[in-house]
Amino acid sequence: LDDTHADQDTVLRDLSAGTAAFDRLTLTRELPRAIAGGEMFLQYQPKVHVRKQEITSAEALVRWQHPTRGLILPGDFITVAEEARQISALTLWTIDEVIRDQRVLAADGHDLTIFINISGQLLGDKHFVETACAAVREGGVKIGFEITETAVIRDPECAIANLQILADQGIVIAIDDYGAGLSSLAYLKQLPARELKIDKMFVLQLTSSNRDPLIVRSTIDLAHALDMEVTAEGVETQAAMALLSVMGCDMIQGYLISRPVSIDAFRRFLHDYRERPAEDPRKSMFQR
Ligand code: C2E
Numbered sequence: 001l002d003d004t005h006a007d008q009d010t011v012l013r014d015l016s017a018g019t020a021a022f023d024r025l026t027l028t029r030e031l032p033r034a035i036a037g038g039e040m041f042l043q044y045q046p047k048v049h050v051r052k053q054e055i056t057s058a059e060a061l062v063r064w065q066h067p068t069r070g071l072i073l074p075g076d077f078i079t080v081a082e083e084a085r086q087i088s089a090l091t092l093w094t095i096d097e098v099i100r101d102q103r104v105l106a107a108d109g110h111d112l113t114i115f116i117n118i119s120g121q122l123l124g125d126k127h128f129v130e131t132a133c134a135a136v137r138e139g140g141v142k143i144g145f146e147i148t149e150t151a152v153i154r155d156p157e158c159a160i161a162n163l164q165i166l167a168d169q170g171i172v173i174a175i176d177d178y179g180a181g182l183s184s185l186a187y188l189k190q191l192p193a194r195e196l197k198i199d200k201m202f203v204l205q206l207t208s209s210n211r212d213p214l215i216v217r218s219t220i221d222l223a224h225a226l227d228m229e230v231t232a233e234g235v236e237t238q239a240a241m242a243l244l245s246v247m248g249c250d251m252i253q254g255y256l257i258s259r260p261v262s263i264d265a266f267r268r269f270l271h272d273y274r275e276r277p278a279e280d281p282r283k284s285m286f287q288r
């Protein structure tokens with residue numbers, strides 16, 4: 001009986017995640033070929049630094065161009081990759097790809113930190129940590145890792161030790177989706193993180209909600225007290241951008257600035273952004 005319930009739970013969870021259990025099995029089988037065979041690609045989404053009026057960093061987001069199913073977004077295959085123990089291979093591929101793209105951006109005259117999303121599972125994976133460190137060291141470009149707090153909670157001691165190794169290597173650590181999970185202040189204090197990203201669930205309705213602005217403001221103050229910079233993700237409107245600016249938010253990311261786009265579109269975006277005059281409202285929300 002218990003097994004039946006567990007199966008039903010799995011099926012329900014899978015359906016609610018938008019992918020049937022059968023699909024997940026097929027995707028699991030197809031993943032290794034997809035990673036090795038060039039079906040994965042990256043899109044880049046910039047972050048604007050409010051005071052500097054500059055694009056100081058961007059986030060790499062992985063997509064799967066499936067030969068028959070078309071475009072698959074990470075929400076539909078990252079947990080599959082984790083369960084199939086394929087997430088390390090996928091993430092190491094991502095790191096190599098980002099390093100290659102960083103060279104192209106450097107040739108264009110841009111100097112950005114590119115952030116990569118790291119699954120919690122990988123923070124306990126010694127082989128991954130060592131290989132990632134070596135790749136970043138040899139790559140000689142600015143790389144950041146975005147991790148969620150949930151990633152740390154599984155085995156905090158091990159995760160914090162590995163994050164310290166990565167940070168010592170020069171990798172900038174950012175805490176992703178802050179507020180969406182178990183936001184433990186105890187871990188926040190111990191993590192070698194330089195940046196806190198406020199989850200978009202507090203940002204999307206920022207200017208129409210009573211509570212979200214209070215939560216966002218106190219999170220910004222908390223991060224600053226801990227010497228961290230703050231990014232708000234999910235900024236879709238000028239009104240949200242203006243409010244975040246007044247609250248002292250350091251960086252803004254969202255559809256208002258740019259959707260995640262291909263490397264070539266990202267290069268054009270960076271070029272156009274640089275050409276905009278300082279008083280262009282699209283340059284920054286920070287109008288003195
Ligand atoms: P995340 O890291 O929190 O990324 C933010 C998600 O919000 C992205 O969805 C992005 O496209 C979306 N987004 C950005 N700006 C806006 C906005 O203004 N409004 C709204 N409504 N949404 C916005 P995406 O690309 O589908 O990624 C979903 C999640 O998948 C990511 O959440 C991240 O946790 C995970 N992910 C993506 N790439 C990777 C990867 O290479 N490795 C791992 N482990 N996870 C990844």
Ligand code: MG
Nearest residue numbers: 059117146176
């Ligand atoms: Mg992220």
Ligand code: MG
Nearest residue numbers: 176177197233
């Ligand atoms: Mg996020």
Ligand code: MG
Nearest residue numbers: 176177199200
């Ligand atoms: Mg998120």
